[in-house]
Amino acid sequence: MASKIDENKCLKCGLCIDNCPHQAIKGKGEYRVSTSKVFELVWIDPELCQDCGTCTSTEYWCPGQAISADVETKTEDKKRIDKAAKGKKYSKYIYYYDGDWELPEEAKDIPFQMITRFDNAVLPGSHFYWFQWIMPHDKPFMEVGHPPHIHRDHELVFQIGTDPDNPEDLGAEVEVFLGPEMERHVITKTCVLFFPANFVHCPWRPLRTWRPWIFLEVNQGPEHTEKGYHHLLTPDQIASQPTMSHFEDEGY
Numbered sequence: 001m002a003s004k005i006d007e008n009k010c011l012k013c014g015l016c017i018d019n020c021p022h023q024a025i026k027g028k029g030e031y032r033v034s035t036s037k038v039f040e041l042v043w044i045d046p047e048l049c050q051d052c053g054t055c056t057s058t059e060y061w062c063p064g065q066a067i068s069a070d071v072e073t074k075t076e077d078k079k080r081i082d083k084a085a086k087g088k089k090y091s092k093y094i095y096y097y098d099g100d101w102e103l104p105e106e107a108k109d110i111p112f113q114m115i116t117r118f119d120n121a122v123l124p125g126s127h128f129y130w131f132q133w134i135m136p137h138d139k140p141f142m143e144v145g146h147p148p149h150i151h152r153d154h155e156l157v158f159q160i161g162t163d164p165d166n167p168e169d170l171g172a173e174v175e176v177f178l179g180p181e182m183e184r185h186v187i188t189k190t191c192v193l194f195f196p197a198n199f200v201h202c203p204w205r206p207l208r209t210w211r212p213w214i215f216l217e218v219n220q221g222p223e224h225t226e227k228g229y230h231h232l233l234t235p236d237q238i239a240s241q242p243t244m245s246h247f248e249d250e251g252y
Contacts (some may be wrong), residue, residue, distance in 0.1 A: 002014045005042060010064035012039045016055060016062055024048035025055075029185050059125065073180070074079060097125055110142070111135035111209070120222030127153075128219035135170065143240040145175065146206025147247050148229040150198045153221030157193040157204075160214040172210030184230060200229055225251030239246035 002024070005016075014037055029040025029100045045065075055067045097116035120126055161170040161184035167190060174187045180200045186207070195201045219225065227249050230238060238244055 001043055002046040002051065003067050005044055006066045006068065009064045010042055011044055011066070013037070013063065014039050014042065016067065017042065019054075019061070020047055021052065021054055022050045029039040040043070046243070055190050087246050092123075111137045112215075114214075115214075119224065125222075127215075127221060128224045129219040130215075130224075133171040134206055134209055134215055135212050137206070138208055140175075140205055140207050142205045142243065143190045144233065144244070145236075145241075147201035147244060148177070148180075148200055148232045149226050149247065150200055150229065151195065151219055151221075151227075152197060152225040152251060153165050154197050155195040155201075155220065155221050156218045157195070158214070158216040158218070159187060159191055159193070160216065161190040162211060162213055169179050169211075171213050172209035173207040175207050180229070180232065183203060200232070203233075223251065 003173065005025075010026075014027050015028045015165070017039075024045050025042065026045055027039035027042045031038055031040070050213070051069070055061055056069045059065075061067075095118060111134065113135055115131040115133065117128075117130045118126060118206050119128040141215075159170055159172075159174060161167055163169050163171060170187065172188070173218065175187050177183060177202055178185065178188065182203075193201075226247070227248055230247075
């Protein structure tokens with residue numbers, strides 16, 4: 001059975017007309033409100049609709065959520081609906097840090113202050129995020145740092161200074177190695193590091209910090225993945241850092 005458009009929810013924007021792979025969605029009476037394109041009427045032609053599910057498989061494919069199909073609601077969707085029902089309609093899009101995420105026991109002496117971590121399991125549809133403070137310290141707290149590795153998805157690492165009078169100043173010196181050649185960089189300014197999928201990066205370690213700063217890791221996939229390239233380090237480097245065993249392959 002062809003999908004249907006609820007006229008009471010339809011925003012008449014015409015986005016579905018452009019994106020339907022079978023050109024089954026039609027519109028008439030196109031006009032402009034300021035610079036926005038609007039239609040007087042949008043409908044689905046049942047003769048052309050192939051029941052492919054494109055218009056209903058992704059949340060907000062239709063911004064007004066006006067398109068529906070006669071299919072059973074998926075279990076995971078029911079859970080999201082039930083959760084949202086406990087607050088206002090869009091309460092599910094506000095995530096308050098729950099403080100449940102803690103650093104592993106072997107990292108208890110590292111000057112990190114955890115803010116939060118979440119991914120697709122916590123917020124369905126979200127990428128993986130890791131968010132923490134780096135607190136002041138006079139010398140490196142790891143002999144090597146996070147060892148060389150790759151991810152399945154692109155990764156962005158934001159290193160954000162907290163001086164409102166000079167936000168470009170990171171308040172720290174951070175060492176990072178890039179590529180299989182382990183090209184060394186020392187970062188002292190607010191920046192974002194971009195690591196394409198399967199790009200070898202790290203070790204990463206703060207050398208010293210004189211002002212708390214913010215570390216935000218974003219893996220552009222639904223969950224954290226990592227494959228180690230520890231063999232790029234020397235045996236002495238591996239032996240010098242007891243926490244090296246904490247960095248295990250995940251998602252490969």
